Amino acid sequence: MELRQITYFMEVAKLEHVTKAAESLHVAQSAVSRQIYNLEKELGVDLFIREGRNVRLTPIGRVFLERMKQATNVIHDATREVKEYLDPEKGTVRIAFPISMAAYTLPTAISAFRELYPEAKFQLKQALYHELMDGVEKGDFNLALIGPVPKQREKIKCSILFTENIVALLPIKHPLAERPFLTLPELKDEPFILLPEGFVFRNMVVNACKQVGFEPRVAFEGDDIDALKGLVSASLGITLMPEVTLIDNLPRLTVKIPMVEPRVTRSVGVITPKERELLPTEKLFYDFLKRFFARMDRFQN
Incomplete structure (x- = not known):
């Protein structure tokens, strides 16, 4: 099984169309079809149901997709960790947040953090409450601001920042x-x-x-x-x-x-995965968040 096969498979699964996936990947349609065929042959199962030019995942295909999402997250995190190990002040923080923290809470913290580390980058995702927890558990992101802070979950660590x-x-x-x-x-x-x-x-x-x-x-x-x-x-x-x-x-x-x-x-905090280590830049931002809100009087109600 090759990483290229997984990449092609995930793009076809997302678009449910081989030709559109090939265009998105900037490769020939025949190349995509061949890699999907080789992947199914190697696994010994059909991952897609063909419906004319469209395709949709089989039940086992949906299971395989979820596992591959987790696997690619691990690969991407590993690649980033190697780069950030050399210089964590220039890495990327992937963080999710709810609607209520979009206008002030998170932007204020990011602005203060970048005064200290101006070359740090951020990938931001707005999500609903349960999406925040699910995303941290599955590895879609490693940090999420959340309010109210949930009761402890098996795979999530919760830290209250302020009330x-x-x-x-x-x-x-x-x-x-x-x-x-x-x-x-x-x-x-x-x-x-x-x-x-x-x-x-x-x-x-x-x-x-x-x-x-x-x-x-x-x-x-x-x-x-x-x-x-x-x-x-x-x-x-x-x-x-x-x-x-x-x-x-x-x-x-x-x-x-x-x-x-x-x-x-309402308690406001940050959640992180129990079973994965934060990447170097994420750890830098996590520690900063706890210090930042601890000394901000306007957040200590």
Whole structure:
């Protein structure tokens, strides 16, 4: 089995078309077909079902693809590790993050890190909560910021970086807008603007409301934090969100108000694989993250 065969196989699996895969790889279609044929012959199974010009993976083909993704991740990491061993300050950090940390938390940390290591590079991936954990487990990336920090999983190491307050965001002309603080029960009759079902932060808000005796009436949903801000700005409802998402970015015609009784908080941390060592530059950034947030007062709520 050759690495070239695996590369061709994975491209055909992704595009489900031999000709398109050949064009993407900049090789002849016959070369791709021949390598796939040789690979199937060597394995003794059909990896694809042919449907005219299109192809799709067989059940065993899907299993083989997942294993090959893991294998190629290991190969790529090994290659990078050799290069970064010689000069970790010039390597690449692959890190994933949720929507709520896209505008301020991660960019602030990266900016400070690159002041120390200006030649370090980053590959960033935005993902949903469970995708972050699955990606670290499978080796798609070795670092992920996450909030709230999950309970320990078998293959994941969790480190809390800071705990942040969850605040209310209200239209500036709302009857409660001039209050110095709010209690959650005071919002029970308000129209809520939340992330869609499936987002962990939405579950946090709903569960916090249920704990004080009501279920929020969801008037609107938005796919990201900026969408929620825009809907509140248009006076269509109120929302709760991590305070850090409003630093230097409070929407026009809105006001943020601290929450008390209960005080709603979210832990924010970084997850890494237990079964794989971080690459040199990733280890450099991981250690930096823990020092950076430990001394940042605005993150220590």
